[in-house]
Amino acid sequence: MQMLTKFESKSSRVKGTAFHPKRPWVLASLHNGSIQLWDYRMGTLLDRFEEHEGPVRGISFHPTQELFVSGGDDYKVKVWNYRTRRCIFTLQGHLDYVRTVYFHPEQPWIISASDDQTIRIWNWQSRQCIA
Numbered sequence: 512m513q514m515l516t517k518f519e520s521k522s523s524r525v526k527g528t529a530f531h532p533k534r535p536w537v538l539a540s541l542h543n544g545s546i547q548l549w550d551y552r553m554g555t556l557l558d559r560f561e562e563h564e565g566p567v568r569g570i571s572f573h574p575t576q577e578l579f580v581s582g583g584d585d586y587k588v589k590v591w592n593y594r595t596r597r598c599i600f601t602l603q604g605h606l607d608y609v610r611t612v613y614f615h616p617e618q619p620w621i622i623s624a625s626d627d628q629t630i631r632i633w634n635w636q637s638r639q640c641i642a
Contacts, residue, residue: 527570527611529579538579540567546581548593560591562598569612569623580621580635582609588623590635602633604640 524542531537535552546560546567565584572579577594588602588609607626614621619636632642 524566526566526568529570529572531572532574536572538570538572540570540581540583542566544583546570546579546591558593558596560596560598562589563587566608568608568610571613573614574616578614578635580612580614582612582623582625584608586625586627588612588621588633590621600638602635602638602640604631605629 525539526542527540529538535550537549537551539547539549541547544561544563544565544567547556548558550557563581563583563585567581567583569582570579577592579591579593580588582588586605586607586609589598590600591598605623605625605627609623609625611624612621619634621633621635622630624630631640634641
């Protein structure tokens with residue numbers, strides 16, 4: 512098998528990755544607290560997002576909106592708009608590290624799992640925890 516491309520990061524550890532559903536992009540969540548957006552065809556770093564305090568472990572693109580979600584060791588779930596290059600809101604409620612985050616493919620939901628031994632479902636439109 513041939514390697515398509517290789518990305519070099521300043522962080523010693525990549526904690527999570529996600530492919531964009533349509534564009535040739537990859538998100539990388541890093542131990543140093545940053546999130547990097549790469550173009551895998553060009554092999555170039557497109558952007559960097561830095562608002563988490565500590566490692567970012569979970570990362571996921573929205574299937575149709577210009578959004579991605581991240582979760583980290585700061586116990587926070589953050590929703591970002593990659594076009595405007597900013598975090599648009601933060602969901603709080605976990606009591607320990609957030610390990611994984613995903614957008615539901617059809618509903619306005621985010622699922623997050625944490626070391627606090629909970630799985631939470633959030634409505635990202637109302638910004639409320641619903642389960």
